Amino acid sequence: MSLTDPVVHDIVLVGGGGAGIRAAIAxxxxxxxxxxxxxxxxxxxxxxxxxxxxxAAGVVKTENDSFDLHAFDTIKGSDFISDQDxxxxxxxxxxxxxxxxxxxxxxxSRDPDGRVATRTFGGMSxxxxxxxxxxxxxxxxxxxxxxxxxYDRIVRYDEQFVxxxxxHDGAVRGVTAIDLHSGKLLPxxxxxxxxxxxxxxxxxxxxxxxxxxxxxxxxxxxxxxxPLKDMEFVQYHPTGLPGTGILITExxxxxxxxxxxxxxxxxxxxYVPTKMELGPRDLLSRAIIEEMxxxxxxxxxxxxxxxxxLTHLGEKKINERLPFVRELATKYVGIDPVKQPIPIxxxxxxxxxxxxxxxxxxxxxxxxxxxxxxxxxSINGANRLGSNSLTECLVFGAWAGKxxxxxxxxxxxxxxxAPESIARDEWARIERTYLQDHKNGERxxxxxxxxxxxxxxxxxxYRNGETIQAARxxxxxxxxxxGRISIDDRNxxxxxxxxxxxxxxxxxxxxxxxxxxxxxxxxxxxxxxxRDHKGRNDQQFLTHxxxxxxxxxxxxxxxxxxITRWQPEERKY
Amino acid sequence: xxxxxxxxxxxRLRWQCRRGLLELDLVLERFLEKHCNRLHGEHLSSFQxxxxxxxxxxxxxxxxxxxxxxxxxxEVVQWMRECLAPHFDVEDTAVGQTRKIPDLP
Ligand SMILES: Cc1cc2nc3c(=O)[nH]c(=O)nc-3n(C[C@H](O)[C@H](O)[C@H](O)COP(=O)(O)OP(=O)(O)OC[C@H]3O[C@@H](n4cnc5c(N)ncnc54)[C@H](O)[C@@H]3O)c2cc1C
Numbered sequence: 001m002s003l004t005d006p007v008v009h010d011i012v013l014v015g016g017g018g019a020g021i022r023a024a025i026a027x028x029x030x031x032x033x034x035x036x037x038x039x040x041x042x043x044x045x046x047x048x049x050x051x052x053x054x055x056a057a058g059v060v061k062t063e064n065d066s067f068d069l070h071a072f073d074t075i076k077g078s079d080f081i082s083d084q085d086x087x088x089x090x091x092x093x094x095x096x097x098x099x100x101x102x103x104x105x106x107x108x109s110r111d112p113d114g115r116v117a118t119r120t121f122g123g124m125s126x127x128x129x130x131x132x133x134x135x136x137x138x139x140x141x142x143x144x145x146x147x148x149x150x151y152d153r154i155v156r157y158d159e160q161f162v163x164x165x166x167x168h169d170g171a172v173r174g175v176t177a178i179d180l181h182s183g184k185l186l187p188x189x190x191x192x193x194x195x196x197x198x199x200x201x202x203x204x205x206x207x208x209x210x211x212x213x214x215x216x217x218x219x220x221x222x223x224x225x226x227p228l229k230d231m232e233f234v235q236y237h238p239t240g241l242p243g244t245g246i247l248i249t250e251x252x253x254x255x256x257x258x259x260x261x262x263x264x265x266x267x268x269x270x271y272v273p274t275k276m277e278l279g280p281r282d283l284l285s286r287a288i289i290e291e292m293x294x295x296x297x298x299x300x301x302x303x304x305x306x307x308x309x310l311t312h313l314g315e316k317k318i319n320e321r322l323p324f325v326r327e328l329a330t331k332y333v334g335i336d337p338v339k340q341p342i343p344i345x346x347x348x349x350x351x352x353x354x355x356x357x358x359x360x361x362x363x364x365x366x367x368x369x370x371x372x373x374x375x376x377x378s379i380n381g382a383n384r385l386g387s388n389s390l391t392e393c394l395v396f397g398a399w400a401g402k403x404x405x406x407x408x409x410x411x412x413x414x415x416x417x418a419p420e421s422i423a424r425d426e427w428a429r430i431e432r433t434y435l436q437d438h439k440n441g442e443r444x445x446x447x448x449x450x451x452x453x454x455x456x457x458x459x460x461x462y463r464n465g466e467t468i469q470a471a472r473x474x475x476x477x478x479x480x481x482x483g484r485i486s487i488d489d490r491n492x493x494x495x496x497x498x499x500x501x502x503x504x505x506x507x508x509x510x511x512x513x514x515x516x517x518x519x520x521x522x523x524x525x526x527x528x529x530x531r532d533h534k535g536r537n538d539q540q541f542l543t544h545x546x547x548x549x550x551x552x553x554x555x556x557x558x559x560x561x562x563i564t565r566w567q568p569e570e571r572k573y
Numbered sequence: 574x575x576x577x578x579x580x581x582x583x584x585r586l587r588w589q590c591r592r593g594l595l596e597l598d599l600v601l602e603r604f605l606e607k608h609c610n611r612l613h614g615e616h617l618s619s620f621q622x623x624x625x626x627x628x629x630x631x632x633x634x635x636x637x638x639x640x641x642x643x644x645x646x647x648e649v650v651q652w653m654r655e656c657l658a659p660h661f662d663v664e665d666t667a668v669g670q671t672r673k674i675p676d677l678p
Binding site for chain 1: 629
């Protein structure tokens, strides 16, 4: 038998990144009695949040800024399918959360006059992004983590890989997790569950995301009957390094970097003439792809690329303002940006879609909450603005924690305890699905590679019905082939073959939801650009895509986006 | 030496090399490929200790923004640094080309 004795807490929180830790703190602060299990597959300080360099947005200086302006930038950036009530609530709460984080020890960078320093990010009409040197995410997570240590009611379960939600009587009752140290399955019961497991960039081959970003929480919720929202919207960042996907920060353009094509043209003048290099990410990514297709990009071993040129900024400015960029370019592509332009190409960066939640982080499943990149509230709509997501982790993490605590106080999901057989069945499923010995079975790495390739070809920056359909068909075949996987490693402890198999299983579900959403949205909006359906269709698609999982693949329905004060207009920069 | 334990230890290291920073994923992946099978004794325990550092601490060591105070780690840090080699061959057709900077509206 490979089950360990269950543990019981009031709230089970999956994820120790920015959103997760913020939710844990909010929950224990909301109710001095309850305990929170914080379950994470890697140590919390190794969560992907540490990779954010750029900053977190919020209206902290009111001379040239206002809540309305931040809201409008976000809504316009979203190509008008964010929910405007959620955006309004978000921008109002943002400064409070950023200040709170400073009280917890996050060292926001300062201007010479002692005020908090802010910088401009693409699509934001004024400098409103706070940063902590070039390690914003790290400092934020560190401050949150240190604060969480003050509460002994936040109990950590590190290196525990959650495989499923325990659902009984129409409500969530906990999770099952593989304890990587022993290889056994640990049932963790709770009266509410909060999912904060981050994004799913690894569905694509070329991404800024680290290998842990496999969309686990999205897939677990989806399998438990919770819909995924707006999955077709995947953000490409315009400036990734070819070969690795390492992100060259937007700050390089904010500091005056130029994009050039092979012919030496600063080609953005043909696409986003007023904003040029400071245009939003989706428009810049598209412009680069168009240059590639027109034969005006460079050809390299890792495909086509264009140039990000910083040489005119001079060594002094580059060293002072962009030391990290110089270092990355030197180390990863062997180019010194003081002397030569940096090769870059668009790279998958962020999932706008995710678990369907309301403003409080509540999902349609009783007792289940979600926040951070895994969730879709939606404030990001069809395109997220850079630096909104760290703040989103704080604002919605806190609300999800607070509301989960409230739900537990009012009784939570504990009318009848979940039968033990659920966890036993889950172990049987794990053995059956992942650990069976198929002679000449399918290889995990092969299926993953083919899935990523299909997604890049079918659901890239530009899509059309035929390419998406091909990707979708391919995914269905891969799903079928997945039934015959075989893994070599039979050890229990830290079985990375097993975790890779489960992560791939999750990703196949997510990829299919993305492809189905992309196929059915016969218009172009934000990050979703169809060559066969150019332009927005507000008559039909001022809506969220809601995907339900069925045995025959995703079933989609549409829900109108909430419009409060800002009517859709053409999105021009 | 117990071979099962060896596989377990290798798996444990492999898991602990999964980090929040893609930059570290790439370096540590190469490091494991090159060194995993011959890590033992002092080197193994240095690597295990280094993996307990935060992502940014390790990354700062690898890119030589900081130096390790503990000299016992120096050799392993050096091996990690050697894994930070470019992933890209420059076939740069644009060197020396004149750039055109249009007048902005
Ligand atoms: C390179 C890069 C730079 C960025 N820069 C910025 C920026 O400057 N500003 C900005 O606003 N945004 C930025 N972003 C986006 C932002 O960093 C992320 O959206 C945000 O950090 C996500 O935080 P999170 O808490 O939702 O998830 P994460 O930080 O990814 O945390 C997920 C947690 O879930 C856990 N987990 C996952 N699956 C399981 C499982 N099966 N079982 C148990 N635990 C699990 C993980 O262990 C982890 O603790 C950047 C993103 C990238 C990739």
